[in-house]
Amino acid sequence: QSPLTQPASVSGSSGQSITISCTGSSSDVGSYKFVSWYQQHPGKAPKLIIYEANKRPSGVSYRFSGSRSGNTASLTISGLQAEDEADYYCCSYAGSSTWVFGGGTKLTVL
């Protein structure tokens, strides 16, 4: 049950697009479509922004999109806005009724 691997930080200018990767293994990301992404602002609980790899919950901006290929999932944020500056975490079902999160990526909007 090793954590999924994410880059520690990414940055982008307002209006640009960025992509955050989430690398797992054939035991988690590579085997299950149940990859989700969470946004967390300081002092707040994480908020679900993508589920089942590429689906957006109601109320989440269309600027957030997800994908999955092999053992890697990705989150893309287009049209970066100041309020997107936050920590982002991926999560995958890992089989045997367990789940595993990534270590997190800090997004800075320049």
Place this chain on the structure above:
Amino acid sequence: EVQLVESGGGLVQPGGSLRLSCAASGFSFSTSWMHWVRQAPGKGPVWVSRISSDGTITNYVDSVKGRLTISRDNTRNTLYLQLSSLRVEDTAVYYCIRPTNNAFVDWGQGTQVTVSS
């Protein structure tokens, strides 16, 4: 509106115990599987445990097996997490979560557990 309100956290010495509670409202608690996730300071979340809607099925991350026990009282709409033989590395904010579509949709505000001598 879904509400999940955790309580019971605090400062405890290594080897000690705590019982966390999560009061649920705004949804059908008795038909919902529930989870606990924890997050240490400056770290990513870690899935800890899950319980079935009727409480008969429980699952745990390997690192807490035998020390943490999840339970529920559907008559009180309350989820519990009993923490025993606590270690410094159990220090974290503990979140109660309602899942949907195999994702963690609704989170409480969390309760802080600090294990320190």
